[in-house]
Amino acid sequence: MNTTTTPVNIETATLIDEFKEASAAGRFLLRWCPDCDRPHWYPRPICPFCIDNETEWRESEGQGVIYSYSVAPKSDNGRVIAYVTLSEGITMLTNIVTNEPDSLAIGQAVEVVRDLTLSGLPLFQLSNTVAKP
Numbered sequence: 131m132n133t134t135t136t137p138v139n140i141e142t143a144t145l146i147d148e149f150k151e152a153s154a155a156g157r158f159l160l161r162w163c164p165d166c167d168r169p170h171w172y173p174r175p176i177c178p179f180c181i182d183n184e185t186e187w188r189e190s191e192g193q194g195v196i197y198s199y200s201v202a203p204k205s206d207n208g209r210v211i212a213y214v215t216l217s218e219g220i221t222m223l224t225n226i227v228t229n230e231p232d233s234l235a236i237g238q239a240v241e242v243v244r245d246l247t248l249s250g251l252p253l254f255q256l257s258n259t260v261a262k263p
């Protein structure tokens with residue numbers, strides 16, 4: 131069995147731990163490349179666009195729209211699996227928290243749920259159900 135781990139894998143695991151810790155504290159972070167000024171998902175130490183290795187954390191606005199979604203069978207409590215496109219331009223796989231999955235539509239505005247996580251990953255809800263500060 132090969133137990134060798136490359137430095138990149140160690141760094142990626144560290145970034146994912148940092149992401150999950152921030153998420154548990156209610157912060158939704160994205161990894162950005164300052165060189166090409168673009169975010170990427172999932173968090174990686176090397177920019178997937180320009181291969182720069184100086185990526186950094188920036189807080190996401192947590193706003194997006196439903197790109198696509200699917201409602202799991204009722205036996206799974208109507209769980210909604212979705213792709214959400216963030217205002218920063220990233221499209222990410224996530225879950226949408228809703229009691230009315232039949233009312234969802236592609237293009238609806240959603241925002242991150244800051245006090246709920248599933249395995250440390252951000253969840254989203256329709257933005258009109260969120261109290262604005």
Ligand SMILES: [Zn+2]
Pocket residue numbers: 163164165166167168177178179180181182
């Ligand atoms: Zn870059």
